Every structure is written in structure tokens, then in C-alpha cells.
Amino acid sequence: MPPKKQVQETKIPLGRPGNNLKSGIVGLANVGKSTFFQAITRCPLGNPANYPFATIDPEEARVIVPSPRFDKLCEMYKPASEVPAFLTIYDIAGLTRGAHAGEGLGNAFLSNIRAVDAIYQVVRCFDDAEIIHIEGDVNPVRDLQIINDELRLKDIEFSKKYRENVEKTAKRGGQSMEVKKAKDELDMIDKIIEHLESGKRVHNGVWSPKEVELINSMLLLTAKPSIYLVNLSERDYIRKKNKHLLGIKQWVDENSPGDLIIPISVSLEERLSHMETDEERAAELEKLGTQSALNKIIITMRQALGLISFFTSGPDEVREWTIREGTKAPAAAGVIHGDLQKTFILAQVQRYEDLVECGDEAAVKAAGKLMQKGKEYVVEDGDVIYFRAAAGKN
8 A cells, every 4th residue: 555645734824814914012111112113113203201101002103124135126227116115013002010900001002912913022121210110120021021921811811711702612512513613622722721821922832733723813912923122221232231131031032932132222223313314324323333223123023924025126116015925926916916816827037136147137038047937836035026917917
């Protein structure tokens, strides 16, 4: 007998599907969230202030994704229109101890964070007598634990309520698909609750594809990828030293292994954001012997969300498009226009590196590097694509 074929389960990423994914800035009150938002978006808020809950409703802005590839294509084509990729960022009200039970602006905070796909968690590591700390003193490991506990406790509460509803369906009896699905889900929900009650985030667990599908439908707070932004004084950021850094690393390694820690000086970034030109900012950074952290913060968040880019280019327009990693050609075409997906015929694909090396599309074609790809082609990061579709939709 020939061996049975192994059926591989498709790996499903945690999180909602889609290409317009959003990031939220999260942290305790007065750790620098709103000032960071202003600096990264160069968008002044109406209400940043030195008291808890200055930000009541989440503020939204889009930031341009730094992209040397996009800049190079614009340089090559000198198009009439240049459209870079964007990342949507929300500044969310400050969290407090007891938020999961509705303390402070807890309910609003947790509702807002449920609506984003990933978290920038800002943690304060600078001393400043003029800026109130809601817990009384600067202790970033304690602050990290408070936020972790609040999100986790809310997930436990939500999961138990979700389980009650599923259990009602499972108890109906019979052999219907709905009842069978409910019975299967009960075991998975119990596993999720056990994981949360052990002190762990859902994002850092090991889950089967079916469990991931369930987790994604539940929109759990701790299932979202996190990037930890360590807000240092300008002096500590430049000298790359702070007494809290080791403790933060140890906490993240234990409680959120694999998640990235990025040092930042929000005060420095704010000061740079008020300068009128890139040249002024570059000169100031050179004088200080340091670099801005903002580009790294934007790029790493896109990576955490599993987002990549493809390009359309020509003399009329160069545009960088955002898609989820693993997207097939017709769905990528649909990001441009829904009709392109419906009437997709093929994708003419050039590797970015080949286009830059050859100089133009004609030279890429002459070198035998212009590829014709069909419906099953998975778009790769950096592809330069021209889509062909029926009914003249190109």
C-alpha cells in the first residue's frame, strides 16, 4: 500500500484579515503616549496635558512608511503622482490599575484597544518631578505588569462569558453541525482560559489552525502583537544607558517572549518634530551623535502585523501598496480596485532588484526577467506588478 499523503494544515495568522490594519498606542497615564503620537505623526493633539486621561477619545492619524524602494522608483520614473504607503495609528486613553473592572476610563480604553490590530506599549523610564506618575513613582516593570494583568483579566472575563454562550448551544443535544462545533469550541475555550489564568498572553501561545480561527473571532486583547517602546530621557537615549533597561528586558523575555523592545526618547522626537526641515533634523541628530527611532518603530510594526508591499510604477504614478503576507495575485489586484480582482487574467511581475539593475521594464523583459503569473501566484515583498484583467480593467 502506498503511504497516505500527509495533509498539511494551512497556517492561519493571529489577528483579523485585511490590509488596512491599525496600531494603538497604549500605556499608563502620563508615560508619553500623546507626545509620542504627535512626534510620529507630526499631528498636534488638542488635549495632551500633565494629568491622567487627557486623551479621552482615541485620536487617529496616518504616518508615511519609510521606503527607500519607493523613493528609488520615484527617482527612476519621475511620476506626476507619488503615493507612499501609510500606517494608521491611534492614541488611546491611558490605562489604570483596575481598568478591567471599569476603573478610570477602563471600559472605554478596553473597547478602543479591541478595535486595533497591534499595540505600541509605551513604558516610562524617565524621572521628572513636574510630570505626575499615576502610581506615584517610576517603576517600568510594575507598569508593564499592570497593563499585562489588566488586558489578561479582561480576556479571562470575556472568554468565560463567551464560553457560557457556547455551552448553551452545546447543551441543546442532537447531531447538528452547530452543536458539534459548539462542543469542539468548549475544549478550545477551556485551553485559552487556562493559558490566560497561568499569566500568559494569548499572542505568545502555541495554537492549532482551528484554535487560531476561534481566537481571531473573539478579538482577544492579549492576542495582539506588541512592541514595547521604552521612553527614556534624551540624555539616557543618547548614551544608551538606563537603570531600568535590564529589568524590562527580563520581564519581556519572561512574559512576552519574542516581542521587540525599542528605546526611544519621546522628548527628543518631539523637539525634532518642531524643526521645519529634514536637513535641520539631520544636523541636530549628527550633532548629538544619535538617530531618530521613528523609522524603526514604523517599519517593525508593519512586520509585526505581517504586512508587505508591492508597487505599481510608471510616468503617471508610482504607488506603494500594502498587503498581508501570503496574499495571492488576484487579491492584491483587488486592493487597487475590486473589479481587477473579479476580472483578473494575469500579473506581469518584475522583481524590484531586477528593475533597478536593468533600468526599465523593456530591459527587464529583454533579460528574460519579466514574469507572467496566474491566480495562484503569492505576491512577494517588493514586487513591481502590472495587472491584466478582462473588460479593459488594467
